[in-house]
Amino acid sequence: MIEPIxxxxxxxxxxxxxxxxxxxALGLNLIFGVIDIVWIAYVDLVALCMYxxxxxxxxxxxxxxxxxxxxxxxxxxxxxxxxLLIITPILSSPPINQLLATGGLLxxxxxxxxxxxxxxxxxxxxSLPTLELGGIFISFSRLIAFGLAILAMIGxxxxxxxxxxxxAIRAVSQDREAIxxxxxxxQRLYLVTSAVGGAMAGVAGALLIIQYAVHPYxxxxxxxxxxxxxxxxxxxxxxxxxxxxxxxxQVISVGGVMVSTEMGYVFAFVLFIxxxxxxxxxxxxxxx
Amino acid sequence: MTIAxxxxxxxxLVAMALVPVLPLGAAEEYIWHVIIQIFLWSFVGNAWxxxxxxxxxxxxxxxxxxxxxxxxxxxxxxxxxxxxVGILLAILLTVALALVVAYPCSxxxxxxxxxxxxxxxxxxxxxxxxxxxxxxxxxxxxVSLQTGGAASGWWTLQFADKRVFYxxxxxxxxxxxxxxxxxxxxxxxxxxxxxxxxxxxxxSVGIRVTRFKMGITALSAALTAMGGALLALYLAYANxxxxxxxxxxxxxxxxxxxxxxxxxLGPFVGTALTIALSEYLRIYFxxxxxxxxxxxxxxxxMIFIIFLxxxxxxxxxxxxxxxxxxxxxxxxxxRA
Amino acid sequence: MLELSQVTAGYGAFTALWDVSLRVDTGEAVxxxxxxxxxxxxxLRAVSGLIAPRAGRIAFESAELAGRPAYEIVAHxxxxxxxxxxxxxxxxxxxxLKMGAFLPAARSHFHESIERVYTLFPVLAERRAQRAxxxxxxxxxxxxxxxxxMSRPKLILFDxxxxxxxxxxxxxxxxxxxxxxEEGYTILIVEQNVRQVLKLVDRAYLLEVGRIKMEGRAADxxxxxxVRQAYVGF
Numbered sequence: 001m002i003e004p005i006x007x008x009x010x011x012x013x014x015x016x017x018x019x020x021x022x023x024x025a026l027g028l029n030l031i032f033g034v035i036d037i038v039w040i041a042y043v044d045l046v047a048l049c050m051y052x053x054x055x056x057x058x059x060x061x062x063x064x065x066x067x068x069x070x071x072x073x074x075x076x077x078x079x080x081x082x083x084l085l086i087i088t089p090i091l092s093s094p095p096i097n098q099l100l101a102t103g104g105l106l107x108x109x110x111x112x113x114x115x116x117x118x119x120x121x122x123x124x125x126x127s128l129p130t131l132e133l134g135g136i137f138i139s140f141s142r143l144i145a146f147g148l149a150i151l152a153m154i155g156x157x158x159x160x161x162x163x164x165x166x167x168a169i170r171a172v173s174q175d176r177e178a179i180x181x182x183x184x185x186x187q188r189l190y191l192v193t194s195a196v197g198g199a200m201a202g203v204a205g206a207l208l209i210i211q212y213a214v215h216p217y218x219x220x221x222x223x224x225x226x227x228x229x230x231x232x233x234x235x236x237x238x239x240x241x242x243x244x245x246x247x248x249x250q251v252i253s254v255g256g257v258m259v260s261t262e263m264g265y266v267f268a269f270v271l272f273i274x275x276x277x278x279x280x281x282x283x284x285x286x287x288x
Numbered sequence: 289m290t291i292a293x294x295x296x297x298x299x300x301l302v303a304m305a306l307v308p309v310l311p312l313g314a315a316e317e318y319i320w321h322v323i324i325q326i327f328l329w330s331f332v333g334n335a336w337x338x339x340x341x342x343x344x345x346x347x348x349x350x351x352x353x354x355x356x357x358x359x360x361x362x363x364x365x366x367x368x369x370x371x372x373v374g375i376l377l378a379i380l381l382t383v384a385l386a387l388v389v390a391y392p393c394s395x396x397x398x399x400x401x402x403x404x405x406x407x408x409x410x411x412x413x414x415x416x417x418x419x420x421x422x423x424x425x426x427x428x429x430x431v432s433l434q435t436g437g438a439a440s441g442w443w444t445l446q447f448a449d450k451r452v453f454y455x456x457x458x459x460x461x462x463x464x465x466x467x468x469x470x471x472x473x474x475x476x477x478x479x480x481x482x483x484x485x486x487x488x489x490x491x492s493v494g495i496r497v498t499r500f501k502m503g504i505t506a507l508s509a510a511l512t513a514m515g516g517a518l519l520a521l522y523l524a525y526a527n528x529x530x531x532x533x534x535x536x537x538x539x540x541x542x543x544x545x546x547x548x549x550x551x552x553l554g555p556f557v558g559t560a561l562t563i564a565l566s567e568y569l570r571i572y573f574x575x576x577x578x579x580x581x582x583x584x585x586x587x588x589x590m591i592f593i594i595f596l597x598x599x600x601x602x603x604x605x606x607x608x609x610x611x612x613x614x615x616x617x618x619x620x621x622x623r624a
Numbered sequence: 625m626l627e628l629s630q631v632t633a634g635y636g637a638f639t640a641l642w643d644v645s646l647r648v649d650t651g652e653a654v655x656x657x658x659x660x661x662x663x664x665x666x667x668l669r670a671v672s673g674l675i676a677p678r679a680g681r682i683a684f685e686s687a688e689l690a691g692r693p694a695y696e697i698v699a700h701x702x703x704x705x706x707x708x709x710x711x712x713x714x715x716x717x718x719x720x721l722k723m724g725a726f727l728p729a730a731r732s733h734f735h736e737s738i739e740r741v742y743t744l745f746p747v748l749a750e751r752r753a754q755r756a757x758x759x760x761x762x763x764x765x766x767x768x769x770x771x772x773x774m775s776r777p778k779l780i781l782f783d784x785x786x787x788x789x790x791x792x793x794x795x796x797x798x799x800x801x802x803x804x805x806e807e808g809y810t811i812l813i814v815e816q817n818v819r820q821v822l823k824l825v826d827r828a829y830l831l832e833v834g835r836i837k838m839e840g841r842a843a844d845x846x847x848x849x850x851v852r853q854a855y856v857g858f
Contacts, residue, residue, distance in 0.1 A: 099345070
């Protein structure tokens with residue numbers, strides 16, 4: 001039997017993990033909600049951003065916070081590149097081709113990363129203390145990642161609700177023609193959306209590299225999880241994805257402590273199937 | 289189909305059947321190996337396209353492949369069960385899994401992107417599960433089929449001579465084509481096409497949407513499991529990365545879409561091309577630059593998807609078809 | 625102010641508009657009337673850039689608009705209140721109005737514009753935090769008009785504004801449009817409700833199967849036997 005204190009620790013870690021997962025899901029959901037395309041390779045872009053931080057710190061000696069900001073820029077540029085090179089030509093193609101094109105990108109990123117940087121696991125050693133709180137040990141870097149993830153999401157919320165461009169991004173997903181009549185350029189809004197989604201990948205990458213080692217197949221671990229969260233929260237539904245991330249993170253964290261890491265994922269999946277039975281449109285939502 | 293077409297097809301079949309007896313020199317084992325792979329993966333591709341052509345885009349066929357392969361191998365390794373029974377049980381298990389996933393999806397109209405993502409998650413979770421159960425499955429290192437010395441023969445479906453598997457693979461492939469053709473000719477096809485177009489409308493004219501979807505999913509999963517089992521038996525080895533998970537699932541779909549998923553031979557053409565391509569890249573680059581073959585593969589796939597959306601074989605066929613029977617004029621879309 | 629010469633337009637293989645010429649002077653209110661499927665909506669969509677005309681010229685003030693995209697045309701001062709209103713249903717009333725002021729030139733006058741819209745349509749001020757999709761049909765039409773005003777246009781295109789409204793709302797709507805007119809905007813309106821719209825405008829064009837059949841002062845047109853029998857109904 002596992003001691004309750006470990007489970008409590010797992011719950012706390014689950015909450016902290018949930019913050020980062022929510023960030024991933026929100027970035028993907030933003031792009032899906034607006035452009036109606038799922039970037040299968042989204043988490044692989046996150047992995048590229050993790051590499052960016054890693055090399056900026058280890059090779060060029062940047063301080064980690066600056067490298068993190070660099071990763072955001074890298075992410076935004078990657079997002080725009082993906083949109084212009086891959087998405088724009090296939091905007092009117094059948095959905096399956098759109099999925100496959102970004103799936104091809106997944107192959108490409110994973111194998112190009114292997115080619116360039118080998119399959120080594122690379123991590124940044126951040127010497128941060130571990131907090132002890134009533135017998136529970138919480139890693140400080142996870143706490144920071146959680147806090148910054150929440151901040152980034154608040155930032156995204158304000159961008160989407162308070163600025164003209166952010167509001168127009170929400171509007172273009174509802175009526176593409178009408179937003180053109182307002183004088184906004186749909187193509188440019190898509191590009192901005194992709195850049196913002198990419199920047200979110202950059203933030204997530206910066207927050208993940210201080211907790212996990214990056215390797216070419218990093219996307220394989222977090223990618224499917226991110227998709228599950230998005231479906232569970234309702235594709236395109238930002239609030240739903242936010243809460244779904246915390247639920248899934250909780251299952252993975254607690255299940256991981258009680259059985260094994262992989263089984264934690266399997267439990268999360270079983271919960272996912274069960275919830276699909278109960279609330280097929282996502283836990284919070286309607287389907288579009 | 290014209291007579292000429294049939295003759296060409298028959299000749300091609302005879303030529304394929306004759307490959308193992310032709311003197312192909314030192315490379316013969318390798319050539320057989322590549323063709324066996326093409327047969328088996330085309331069979332899997334055909335199984336996938338049974339769903340894909342009706343709008344049920346699954347990105348999780350790796351799950352069915354993996355369950356089929358692992359169940360067959362593990363039943364032999366741990367219980368000495370002959371693959372003849374093992375494959376059957378593996379198929380049953382896979383169909384059960386497929387229905388558990390597909391039922392809620394169909395019942396609650398999880399379609400399009402949702403369906404793709406749900407199945408993708410299923411594929412990945414099966415892979416993780418295989419890795420997690422490392423005491424049985426060998427984890428990410430994979431598991432070898434225990435041949436137990438002189439276990440070669442029909443009882444174990446293990447053959448020292450590759451040529452036997454060549455014919456097994458070819459038979460499986462033809463069987464897959466036959467199933468595809470039967471579905472194509474059946475009432476189920478029109479029903480499924482109607483469902484793919486508009487589920488609600490299909491239901492309103494009395495088509496039992498869930499039942500048809502379950503049927504086609506079960507069929508597709510069963511064939512895929514069989515393909516997985518045959519692949520594992522042929523290689524005498526199963527590995528979570530080559531027989532399950534997102535990578536394999538995507539490769540299957542790529543091959544089919546590349547070839548064209550609405551035609552009988554599309555999956556075969558696509559599979560043959562992708563396997564030939566990856567074999568060529570692998571041999572060309574050898575082990576000099578690890579990852580470059582895959583990088584180019586991924587790049588080419590993106591380019592194909594962007595510039596040849598109807599697939600290679602599909603595009604050719606479409607062009608031929610259009611020339612032979614021009615579309616009726618008129619039929620312009622009118623908007624108020 | 626706006627001048628169309630020999631504009632031909634359509635969708636795909638279908639031509640909805642043949643050689644249409646039409647003129648709207650500054651301060652005028654002009655109607656295009658005609659039966660369903662005559663090409664009235666196509667006409668407005670060609671002006672606002674939602675479709676590119678196949679042939680012909682569309683001059684607005686000194687600019688040539690034919691073939692320009694919609695997001696550029698609105699910057700010239702043409703606001704389009706589209707058929708079916710086309711609000712952003714999940715955005716609030718205030719956010720919809722904000723989108724109306726998306727253009728940089730309109731943004732700097734945002735507060736002034738929104739106060740004017742709220743004065744014109746007080747009900748919108750009451751409902752400013754409500755989602756547009758939850759408004760009644762009449763309120764939605766007001767919001768669509770208000771959103772168009774937010775871009776500070778010189779010319780407003782109305783496409784079937786009375787469509788889908790209850791008869792009592794239709795009367796109120798024409799009242800509202802009349803008030804918009806009195807604010808000094810130039811108006812080009814497309815309507816099936818011929819009787820009402822002819823009371824509102826100065827001049828009118830009759831469009832049938834994609835061609836202009838008749839043109840004249842609204843009062844004169846309403847007197848034509850042909851028009852009366854076909855459209856006015858008395």
